[in-house]
Amino acid sequence: MSTLSNLGSVDDRQENRKHHLVALDVDGTLVDHEGSMTEEVRDSVRAVVEAGHDVIIATGRSLGATLPVIGLLGITRGHAVCSNGGVTLRIDTTLPEGFEILERVTFDPKPALMALRERLPSAKYALEDDRGRFLSTESFQDASFGSEAQSVDFEEMLESRAVRVVVFSTDSSAEEFGHAVASIGLHGVTYSVGWTAWLDIAASGVTKATALEALRQRLGTDRELTVAVGDGRNDIEMLQWAGRGVAMGQAPEEVRAVASEVTGSVLDDGAAKVLRSLV
8 A cells, every 4th residue: 555655656746747837927928017817828828727827917017906816817826926026915716805815024124215215316115014004205106006096105115014105206318217226235124126117025035936936846846846927126136036937029128138039929829828828
């Protein structure tokens, strides 16, 4: 009996090794910059799920803005990574809320906020706190928050524990903003500059890749069977981490440079082409 049991265990492990862990960015990858998802992208994600692979949404969006995407794709089990690695959840539609939070990584935002405020006094600031609320200055609101931001004084924001901090400048180009942020020399945090004058900040060492690596180990997936698709600077670590890191066609040069391959743009359903190759 022990011999049969051992053989069964080997067979199970061999079968598991065929299952990919597929990490997918949302904005600019699954949906265009208007927030629209094509039927081809949706159907290709569902085909990969039905084939038995582990599809993990890995996004800079906060939890509340990620859940509708999970629902649209019909994902009823598995995991998701939100807030650029700051929040990891397990999806299970039998749970009261349909999910449970496995990890929420927080940090003290005060040093970074003080340095940024001095260099970028006219920028808008928002913060996702350790309870999932969004606090903001100047009624700053964005679809990626997934909830209505509460307007607070900047001083109150300084005293919060943060999962994610967002900074947006309306009077700088993306290039000017990037130079300004680089000149500040932020310490003790991880940050990335977006397509516009937009800055996302997480706890030190926290990226989509660190959260995905924890899930890879939890699932027991071999590294060579990991696939990641993304288009933004906040996807660089994820694409480097994956056994197959795929940049979208419209991604900036520094993102394409770290990828294993480049697919079509979001307007050409580039993500779907990658997903179809797995089924």
